[in-house]
Amino acid sequence: MLFDRFDPLKGERLEIMDKDGRVNEELRPDLSDERIKELYVRMSVMRLADRTALNLQREGRMGTYAPVYGQEASQASAAFLGKEDWLVPSYRESGALFMRGVSLSGIYRYWMGDERGLIGIKDLRVLPIEVVVGSQPLHAVGVSWAMKLRGIKSVAAVYFGDGATSEGSFHEAMNFAGVFNTPTVFICQNNQFAISVPRKVQTRSKSIAQKANAYGFKGIQIYGNDIMAVYAAMKEAMSDAREGRGPRLIEMLTYRFGPHTTADDPTKYRDAAELEKNKPFDPLIRLRLYLSGRGMWSEEEEYEIMDAAKAEVEKAVAIAESAPPPEPSDIFHNTWKREHPYLKRQEDEMLALLRETEGGAPNA
Numbered sequence: 306m307l308f309d310r311f312d313p314l315k316g317e318r319l320e321i322m323d324k325d326g327r328v329n330e331e332l333r334p335d336l337s338d339e340r341i342k343e344l345y346v347r348m349s350v351m352r353l354a355d356r357t358a359l360n361l362q363r364e365g366r367m368g369t370y371a372p373v374y375g376q377e378a379s380q381a382s383a384a385f386l387g388k389e390d391w392l393v394p395s396y397r398e399s400g401a402l403f404m405r406g407v408s409l410s411g412i413y414r415y416w417m418g419d420e421r422g423l424i425g426i427k428d429l430r431v432l433p434i435e436v437v438v439g440s441q442p443l444h445a446v447g448v449s450w451a452m453k454l455r456g457i458k459s460v461a462a463v464y465f466g467d468g469a470t471s472e473g474s475f476h477e478a479m480n481f482a483g484v485f486n487t488p489t490v491f492i493c494q495n496n497q498f499a500i501s502v503p504r505k506v507q508t509r510s511k512s513i514a515q516k517a518n519a520y521g522f523k524g525i526q527i528y529g530n531d532i533m534a535v536y537a538a539m540k541e542a543m544s545d546a547r548e549g550r551g552p553r554l555i556e557m558l559t560y561r562f563g564p565h566t567t568a569d570d571p572t573k574y575r576d577a578a579e580l581e582k583n584k585p586f587d588p589l590i591r592l593r594l595y596l597s598g599r600g601m602w603s604e605e606e607e608y609e610i611m612d613a614a615k616a617e618v619e620k621a622v623a624i625a626e627s628a629p630p631p632e633p634s635d636i637f638h639n640t641w642k643r644e645h646p647y648l649k650r651q652e653d654e655m656l657a658l659l660r661e662t663e664g665g666a667p668n669a
């Protein structure tokens with residue numbers, strides 16, 4: 306069992322496929338080469354879709370965006386959830402949503418400022434995107450506790466960054482999960498930064514994975530750019546949580562190649578040399594090397610994969626951009642099931658203000 310074998314307190318971490326695409330055969334999980342190829346193709350679309358979002362923002366066609374560049378293998382963990390499970394995302398999870406089956410056009414629409422883009426996610430058992438750092442682990446624990454109380458074998462997998470582990474709500478969630486043995490899988494994508502704050506000043510702990518020990522359940526640190534390690538850790542964690550063996554924490558070591566969001570400039574706080582040092586650990590490069598070694602990848606095929614990806618992404622952009630523009634009131638209507646009196650008051654105030662200013666800026 307991987308969670309017992311790799312002890313974060315001893316500085317042990319799981320890696321199965323190294324940066325050159327070589328596999329530790331003893332640890333090789335039950336992922337067929339066909340499935341690996343399929344994951345490579347979807348992760349390639351994810352990367353192109355991500356870069357396209359960044360370009361759209363730079364062209365003034367999207368509001369803000371939080372890139373996933375470099376974190377594609379960690380984000381692909383969402384492909385290993387069952388239909389009956391819940392995905393609880395932060396703002397960084399466009400790749401995870403995509404792997405879960407949320408439409409790209411919907412994701413684009415959301416980041417273009419139209420919340421209706423993600424209306425359908427509840428049917429996929431995905432919670433709304435959470436921007437308040439560290440708050441969604443509590444939601445995931447609530448959801449998974451509800452599942453447990455109802456006797457439904459469903460796990461809530463919650464995504465957050467290394468910075469989020471400094472929030473009190475993260476610790477409350479971990480404690481509650483431990484005490485009530487909820488079927489929760491905590492996924493920390495440790496991309497080494499919380500905006501400009503490096504991981505090494507975020508916590509004195511040697512790892513984030515070891516924090517699970519304090520709450521009485523198991524944690525593991527893995528190389529999050531290694532899709533085999535991601536799959537193996539997810540499989541064990543999901544099954545343990547589902548079968549009542551306890552919540553699990555997976556720390557996925559990765560690296561954010563791009564900016565935190567389109568609103569910051571990482572060259573102000575990050576050494577160019579550090580970025581270069583991390584580039585060879587790219588999650589897609591190692592997969593390409595692996596597949597190539599198995600005779601399942603060629604440059605010619607890469608062109609085909611990229612052509613198909615380009616068509617898929619362009620179509621999503623066209624759909625998102627042709628959607629009817631949102632009404633100002635839409636921002637109030639897509640989270641709560643029932644009308645919330647506090648939000649209703651805010652909405653009425655906003656509409657009155659808009660009428661007063663005929664849509665122009667108040668006090669203009």
Ligand SMILES: Cc1ncc(C[n+]2csc(CCOP(=O)(O)OP(=O)(O)O)c2C)c(N)n1
Binds near residue numbers: 397437439465467496
């Ligand atoms: C409660 C709260 N405090 C501060 C912020 C501003 N903020 C947005 S993202 C972020 C950093 C989060 O870093 P991390 O948890 O490591 O996730 P990453 O963005 O690297 O994926 C901060 C401080 C916020 N959104 N919410």
